[in-house]
Amino acid sequence: METQQNHQQQGNEDGGNKNSNFLCRQSSTRWTPTTEQIRILKDLYYNNGVRSPTAEQIQRISAKLRQYGKIEGKNVFYWFQNHKARERQKKRFTSTTSASDVPMHHRSPAAGVWKYHQGHPFPNNLTGFPSSSSSSPGVLNIGPVGHPGYGSVAMEKSFRDCSISSSVDGNGSGLGQNFVGVGVDPYSSGGGYHPFLEKRKYVDYETLEDE
Amino acid sequence: METQQNHQQQGNEDGGNKNSNFLCRQSSTRWTPTTEQIRILKDLYYNNGVRSPTAEQIQRISAKLRQYGKIEGKNVFYWFQNHKARERQKKRFTSTTSASDVPMHHRSPAAGVWKYHQGHPFPNNLTGFPSSSSSSPGVLNIGPVGHPGYGSVAMEKSFRDCSISSSVDGNGSGLGQNFVGVGVDPYSSGGGYHPFLEKRKYVDYETLEDE
DNA sequence: ACGATATGAATGAATG
DNA sequence: CATTCATTCATATCGT
Numbered sequence: 001m002e003t004q005q006n007h008q009q010q011g012n013e014d015g016g017n018k019n020s021n022f023l024c025r026q027s028s029t030r031w032t033p034t035t036e037q038i039r040i041l042k043d044l045y046y047n048n049g050v051r052s053p054t055a056e057q058i059q060r061i062s063a064k065l066r067q068y069g070k071i072e073g074k075n076v077f078y079w080f081q082n083h084k085a086r087e088r089q090k091k092r093f094t095s096t097t098s099a100s101d102v103p104m105h106h107r108s109p110a111a112g113v114w115k116y117h118q119g120h121p122f123p124n125n126l127t128g129f130p131s132s133s134s135s136s137p138g139v140l141n142i143g144p145v146g147h148p149g150y151g152s153v154a155m156e157k158s159f160r161d162c163s164i165s166s167s168v169d170g171n172g173s174g175l176g177q178n179f180v181g182v183g184v185d186p187y188s189s190g191g192g193y194h195p196f197l198e199k200r201k202y203v204d205y206e207t208l209e210d211e
Numbered sequence: 212m213e214t215q216q217n218h219q220q221q222g223n224e225d226g227g228n229k230n231s232n233f234l235c236r237q238s239s240t241r242w243t244p245t246t247e248q249i250r251i252l253k254d255l256y257y258n259n260g261v262r263s264p265t266a267e268q269i270q271r272i273s274a275k276l277r278q279y280g281k282i283e284g285k286n287v288f289y290w291f292q293n294h295k296a297r298e299r300q301k302k303r304f305t306s307t308t309s310a311s312d313v314p315m316h317h318r319s320p321a322a323g324v325w326k327y328h329q330g331h332p333f334p335n336n337l338t339g340f341p342s343s344s345s346s347s348p349g350v351l352n353i354g355p356v357g358h359p360g361y362g363s364v365a366m367e368k369s370f371r372d373c374s375i376s377s378s379v380d381g382n383g384s385g386l387g388q389n390f391v392g393v394g395v396d397p398y399s400s401g402g403g404y405h406p407f408l409e410k411r412k413y414v415d416y417e418t419l420e421d422e
Numbered sequence: 423a424c425g426a427t428a429t430g431a432a433t434g435a436a437t438g
Numbered sequence: 439c440a441t442t443c444a445t446t447c448a449t450a451t452c453g454t
Contacts, residue, residue: 029449029450030429030430030431030448030449030450031430031431032430032450033429033430052441052442054441055300055303055304058304059304059305062304072304072305073301073303073304073305074301074304074431075430075431076304077300077304078429078430078431078432079429079430081431081442081443082429082430082431083429084442084443085442085443085444085445086428086429088443088444089444089445196266196269196283196284196285196288197285197288197436239445239446240434240435240445241433241434241435241444241445241446242434242435243434244433244434263439285435286434286435289433289434289435289436290433290434292435292439293433293434293435294433295439296439296440296441297432297433299439299440300440300441
């Protein structure tokens with residue numbers, strides 16, 4: 001796991017992009033977190049118990065981490081998502097079917113990371129934020145958003161799709177051709193419920209009061 | 212025949228998928244949209260402003276898409292839900308426009324496309340924005356349209372279904388009636404909906420919070 | 423270099 | 439409608 005070396009060639013907060021290959025996609029290779037970034041993220045994850053940061057938190061985190069290298073909101077988002085998912089995934093696989101197959105991933109002492117003062121229940125930071133708990137020299141306080149100030153939208157998408165499929169038919173997108181005659185039926189029942197989705201489990205929180 | 216295309220054709224055997232490891236080929240419980248399906252969905256989403264299709268629409272769409280591969284109503288439903296949600300989420304990460312930014316979207320009434328009758332302002336658009344969709348299949352209003360949020364061309368993300376063969380042509384299968392006057396049909400399918408989804412499949416796993 | 427592993431990214435499905 | 443979980447793909451990096 002993270003016991004690896006930190007060889008990030010980072011240092012350039014722009015991702016350098018030394019791509020020489022002119023492959024299909026060469027845009028920004030996937031985000032390669034720097035050591036600092038990783039450290040901060042882990043700090044937030046373990047020391048602050050941040051697992052699923054909200055949009056505001058993500059913005060703050062990414063803004064903070066941007067100082068150490070190029071990073072976007074989605075990177076932070078995915079990072080936490082993956083980190084959490086992976087931890088759980090491993091835990092669940094911790095037996096089941098015992099050995100005998102799936103030599104996929106060897107057990108990794110990921111738990112080793114828990115060297116910090118892991119012994120206190122996290123104070124629910126999902127909505128709030130750590131009072132301080134400055135442990136690492138890069139702690140950021142995900143305080144109140146206050147005034148975010150919108151910026152530009154650049155959210156670049158990765159086009160891994162190699163199929164350019166440019167000149168296909170005279171329609172390019174084939175809008176007209178592929179148009180599905182769904183027709184916006186104004187009289188659609190519009191009941192509000194989705195017949196596709198089966199009802200809830202067994203109870204309709206009708207009489208249930210809020211927690 | 213569906214000509215070549217790359218559909219994975221999962222009429223029965225979903226397996227097909229693409230590569231993946233040979234782990235467990237449990238019938239991929241997950242719907243794997245084909246290129247055409249995605250294309251059509253995007254077309255509906257962007258060019259027609261469909262975002263929260265109603266049951267009728269979902270049925271129509273799924274029926275149409277079924278020509279390109281196995282698909283259920285819920286798949287369509289979820290697709291739109293996710294697509295919409297993700298767009299918003301993404302935006303949220305990059306620019307927290309708070310709630311009242313609204314740079315300045317001008318609902319250009321230019322195209323009298325969306326002129327709700329004296330009664331319902333497009334039940335299709337829960338978000339309340341002109342879908343500019345051609346209620347009449349015969350019309351294509353893919354013009355500039357003043358989409359408040361996204362007026363760009365589809366072409367967003369892709370999928371690993373990166374199957375070559377760009378030839379999108381030959382979509383003849385049943386698509387011949389593309390611009391047929393399905394339009395507003397008061398008698399359309401009329402509530403013949405049936406529950407697709409079943410209850411949940413998984414039981415709540417251990418809700419381990421942390422260690 | 424290649425194979426394995428680690429991990430970022432994407433998205434279907436589901437729940438609240 | 440938002441939030442989250444699970445699964446899978448894609449790729450960077452490391453080991454040999």
